[in-house]
Amino acid sequence: MSFIPFVVFLVLIITTTFHFGSISDGALWVPAFMAIIVGFFFAKNKSDFANAVIDGMASKEAIIPVVCWLFAGVFSRILRTSGLASGIAGVAAGMGVSSTAFVIVSFIASAVFATASGTGFGTIAAGMGVLYPAGVALGANPALMAGVIISGGAFGDNLAPVSDTTICSATSQGVDVPGVVKSRLKYALVAGAVTIACILIFGSGNGTAVAAATAYAYDSKTLLMLIPVIITIIIAVKTGDIIIATTIGSVLAAATAVAAGLFDVVQIDVAEAVKPALLTVSGEGLDRTVGGVIYAGLNSMIQVCILALLLFGSISIMRRGQGDVKLLNALGKVANTRIGAEFTISAMVISLSALMGLNAPAILAVGSSFAKPLGEKHGISPYRVANLLDAQSNTLCYALPWTPAMIYTLGFAADSSAPLVATQVMPYVFYSYAMLAVMFLSIILGIGQNDNMGKRLKEKKTA
Numbered sequence: 001m002s003f004i005p006f007v008v009f010l011v012l013i014i015t016t017t018f019h020f021g022s023i024s025d026g027a028l029w030v031p032a033f034m035a036i037i038v039g040f041f042f043a044k045n046k047s048d049f050a051n052a053v054i055d056g057m058a059s060k061e062a063i064i065p066v067v068c069w070l071f072a073g074v075f076s077r078i079l080r081t082s083g084l085a086s087g088i089a090g091v092a093a094g095m096g097v098s099s100t101a102f103v104i105v106s107f108i109a110s111a112v113f114a115t116a117s118g119t120g121f122g123t124i125a126a127g128m129g130v131l132y133p134a135g136v137a138l139g140a141n142p143a144l145m146a147g148v149i150i151s152g153g154a155f156g157d158n159l160a161p162v163s164d165t166t167i168c169s170a171t172s173q174g175v176d177v178p179g180v181v182k183s184r185l186k187y188a189l190v191a192g193a194v195t196i197a198c199i200l201i202f203g204s205g206n207g208t209a210v211a212a213a214t215a216y217a218y219d220s221k222t223l224l225m226l227i228p229v230i231i232t233i234i235i236a237v238k239t240g241d242i243i244i245a246t247t248i249g250s251v252l253a254a255a256t257a258v259a260a261g262l263f264d265v266v267q268i269d270v271a272e273a274v275k276p277a278l279l280t281v282s283g284e285g286l287d288r289t290v291g292g293v294i295y296a297g298l299n300s301m302i303q304v305c306i307l308a309l310l311l312f313g314s315i316s317i318m319r320r321g322q323g324d325v326k327l328l329n330a331l332g333k334v335a336n337t338r339i340g341a342e343f344t345i346s347a348m349v350i351s352l353s354a355l356m357g358l359n360a361p362a363i364l365a366v367g368s369s370f371a372k373p374l375g376e377k378h379g380i381s382p383y384r385v386a387n388l389l390d391a392q393s394n395t396l397c398y399a400l401p402w403t404p405a406m407i408y409t410l411g412f413a414a415d416s417s418a419p420l421v422a423t424q425v426m427p428y429v430f431y432s433y434a435m436l437a438v439m440f441l442s443i444i445l446g447i448g449q450n451d452n453m454g455k456r457l458k459e460k461k462t463a
Contacts, residue, residue, distance in 0.1 A: 002321025004042055005314035006355055009035035013402050025303050028407065032310035039317055049317065056316025057309045061361060065404065066308055068121055069301045071246040075232070076129030076412065077297030078253040079225055081276050082262050087222035088134040099140035100203045104196055106131040107148040111192060113233060114156020119163075120398070121408060122236060122245070123153035128412035130229065142418035144203050146409050147428025150398050151195050153405065154431045157359070158394040159188045164360040169390040172367025173375070173382035175452075180390075183383045183451040187391055187438050194434035202428070221260045228252035254278055254293075263293065304411045308404055311357060324352055324365050338378045342443040345371045345385065346392045357403035359393035383451040388439065395436045399429040 012031030020027065036053055043049035056062065092102055106127065114123040127149035135145040157163050161181050170180040232249030239245060257263040264277040273280075279292040318324055327348075335344040348370060352362035367389055375385040398405045401422030413420040442448055 001042055002318045002323035003355075005035040005039040005317050008038045009311075009314060010402065025306075028303060028307050029310065032307055032314070036310065036313050036317070039314070048320070052316045052320040053313040055320075056312040056314070059312060059316070061358070062309055062312035065121060066305045068119075068243060068246075069125075069304055069308075069408065070298055071243050071250070072122060072125035073301035074294055074297035075246040075250045075253060076125050077293055077300060078250060078257060079129045079229065080133065080416075081293050081296070082225045082253070082257045083219060083222040084130055084225040084229075087220070087225075088130065091223070092134065092138055097138070099135065099138045100199065102135050102138050103140050103144055103148055103199050103203050106135055106145065107152050107195060107199065110149050110152020111155040112152075113236075114153045115160045119236065120153035120157040120405060123156060124149060124405065124409055125246075125412070126229070126233070127152065128409060132413065132418075133416055136416070136418045141203065141428075142413070143420055143424040144199070144428045146413060146420055146425045147430065148195070148199060150405060150409055150425070150429050151431030154394045154398040154429070154435070155188060155192055155195075157398075158391055158435065159184060165363060165390045165393060168360050168363040169367065169386040169393075172363060172389065173372055173386045175382045175386055179452050180383055180386045183448065184387045184390065186448075187387060187435070187442065191431055191434040191438045194438070195430040198430040198434070219262070221262060224256055224260050225253060225262075228256050267292070300411060300415060303414075304404065304407050307407055311402075311404070315358075315361075318355075327351065335374055335378075338380060338446075338449065339443055341374045341378045341380065342384075342388060342449075343440075345374060345388050346439065346443070349389050349393045350396055353393040353395075353397040354400055354403075357397060357400070357405070359390075359397045362393050362397075363389045380449050381451045384448045387448060387451070388443075391435055391439050395432045395439075397432075399426055399432040401426065 009031050012034060013028070016027035016031060040046065040049055097105075109131065110123050110127045113126060114120055128146070131149060132142070132145050136142050157165055159181065160166060161177055166177060166181060166184075170177045228249055231252055232245050235248055236245035254263070258265055258278070262275065264273070264275060265279070267273055267277040267280045269282055270277075270280070277292050278294055279290065281288065281290055283289050335341040345366065348366045349359075349362050352365055353359045371385050371389055372382070374380075375382060397403055400406065406422055406425065409425065410420055410422060
């Protein structure tokens, strides 16, 4: 019964986004809100139900991404409005870079950034703010561009030593993070190579002709905006904190844009502005409004923030009703062999991460209570179990239409020159499907089941 809100949400979100093809606020918010409303009438204790919703929305799990999205939204908007994407596209065209080559570079750049910083959402913000519009300007398929940026975020979330999923998967099995990352590298690199192959295969028909440099007129001063981008990436890598990085990045980007003459600081009652401003004031009386680039950045994230809060309400209901526990117990009964155990662990974490749209909570739910005893029972290396948890949780969690990663991506694309719907992007999140195939093949072939077992036995003897 605790899955009722999710069932209602999935049915309605499929209706609004797949059937009607809408990504408007209402198409996303109404399904999430109605899920909670319908669930309310099935609750035995209405007060407990209401408290569960509030606890979910007020949880740290819910608030952290919301805060990150707001800060990343402002940073991304400053970069986008500055014209940096046009500058990158113009330079790439002048160098003879084809759209397909640019898509591959975008995936690699996103994967490197995500691996270094450990943030999938931060990668999506940076990629959709800079790489996406530049790729579209070069003639790349917009859905393909969005898909490979998400893929890069998933790659880094899967592999990064500072990623919450890496830390959760390792600690849940009682093993060291460096050892887990080292043993995970073979899966990530193969899935990454498959992703690049898919780009070559499916991207070749989407405009690979080299664009003429003269086709992209741009202000060379926009390239100065690469300075705050590079500094922000360095800070994100060193601190692992997207709020610190985007706060400093936003200030540096705004200062650089103003100093280069790309932005005004403030515009008051300017009828036809020649260039954008960080802050604008216009209108009369009660209609007098404050706007500008900063406001636009915050406003662009409202959709995903409200959706996330509503979804966390449903997640809290599922947890309070122990629906996740029931699901895991049911799946645990079918694991009778080593292959069965690994498939069961995979099914557990894929199901929960896909339902929640979040991977770290799914790993925490499955890891120590179910995956660890199953692995020990069948003699599977804890490093292998950690890799199953992490790799499989970074698959459908990034590719399904109701997940925060997908909604977040669509939010950036919505107010660009190439808005998208989930059904367009889903087929191009190549890394998610490649990792699914790699991990299931490794289960069948028995690859990795004894990862670091010698090291583990040595540690036990020493202890």
